[in-house]
Amino acid sequence: MRSHPARFFVVPGHEDLTAGEVVVEQHGRFTVVEKQGEERELVERVTHTGLVARCHAILERNEALFKEVNERIQDVSTTLAPDDVPLEFLCECDDPDCVGKVSATRAEYEAIRSVATQFVVLAGHEDPGVEHVVQQTNRFLVVEKEGEAAHEAQEDDPRKT
Ligand SMILES: [Zn+2]
Numbered sequence: 001m002r003s004h005p006a007r008f009f010v011v012p013g014h015e016d017l018t019a020g021e022v023v024v025e026q027h028g029r030f031t032v033v034e035k036q037g038e039e040r041e042l043v044e045r046v047t048h049t050g051l052v053a054r055c056h057a058i059l060e061r062n063e064a065l066f067k068e069v070n071e072r073i074q075d076v077s078t079t080l081a082p083d084d085v086p087l088e089f090l091c092e093c094d095d096p097d098c099v100g101k102v103s104a105t106r107a108e109y110e111a112i113r114s115v116a117t118q119f120v121v122l123a124g125h126e127d128p129g130v131e132h133v134v135q136q137t138n139r140f141l142v143v144e145k146e147g148e149a150a151h152e153a154q155e156d157d158p159r160k161t
Helices: 037-048 056-080 104-112 147-156
Strands: 008-012 022-025 030-034 084-088 101-105 118-121 130-134 141-145
Touching: 030 037, 030 118, 056 104, 056 118, 056 147, 101 104, 101 118, 104 118, 104 147, 141 147
Parallel strands: none
Antiparallel strands: 008 030, 022 030, 084 101, 118 141, 130 141
């Protein structure tokens, strides 16, 4: 999917058709939208010049977005699944192409998310340059951002009021 730079995952119902997005695929758990017009040119230009991979700010934004998606997975699950059933969360590592799925229960994810600077990632997806591992299970790692990255994670926290 990410071989199309203008395509993005969104939670069903979160398509923004007024922003020039068109729905290209619909699945039970997510919808794939494709940017059109000016926005599409912009994302394609950014991706092709490699700016996405190099620009720290955009990476952080991406992680914040994934956190938001995960928050919604968790919200929806509240009414559907008991606490001890494993759910699929998106890997929150800083690789913009990563579409890895992390299996964690809602209680586990809730514990991780109670700290704004903590993210859940697949083993091997940690970035020792900006974070350190605070918890390790056979399904995922919990990493904690350090320094500037931690500050940005707090700023971008979807739970911040
Ligand atoms: Zn990852």
